[in-house]
Amino acid sequence: MNIKLDENLGSLRIASQLRAAGHDVATVKEQGLTSAPDEELITICRQEARCLVTLDRGFGNRLKFNFSEYAGIVVIRLPSHPSFDDYREAIETLILGLEQAEVFGKLWIVRQGTIQEYQPTEPEETET
Template identity: 35%
Template sequence: MKFKFDENLPTELGDVLRSAGHDAHSVFDEQLNGAPDTSIARACQDEGRILITLDLDFSNIIHYPPRLFPGIIVLRPANQDKNSVLAMVPRILELLKTEEIERKLWIVDEKKTRIRGGD
């Protein structure tokens, strides 16, 4: 799978995704750091990449309808430190084996994943 992770996530996330066999770019890879959310969203659409972010704006299905995206994953850890964020990734990777992400919004916290979209 192809991922793009937002500038609010640790760079090590790319290493974890790539070691699991995925294609992962950060917004820094395309000089999109500091870019408006709409530019990041458009880049994900154009490149067919699933967005991973801490930015709650992307959970707004009116502004970012899941049906228009390869997938959006919004992480909601209790603490946004590097270790807390990276600890969520194995569960996401495991869930990707059984759940479709395309055209869906996943909101992921330490205990559960809410899935919206597919309409």
């Protein structure tokens, strides 16, 4: 899976953990995109066919970001004062999820060892 780590998750440990699991990881920091507006960042992710992994809850706004248009959006939800173990557990949960399911075109919310998956809904057909 091609992944872009947002600046709030751009630590070398997290990138290394994902790379060790076989994922192609680019970070916002490495690409000089720190402080880029959300719309610019998600557009770049679409162009690069990368799944965005972030702590920014704004990317979970299904009215603002039509996740079916992207290679996936993963929002990691951590406790208010997260420890290193909280980060590690969240990334391990993400890695396991990516081994078992496809995130392309979906929104995943990762928290406390679980993944909530949101898929786009098909428009209802109307009779003519």
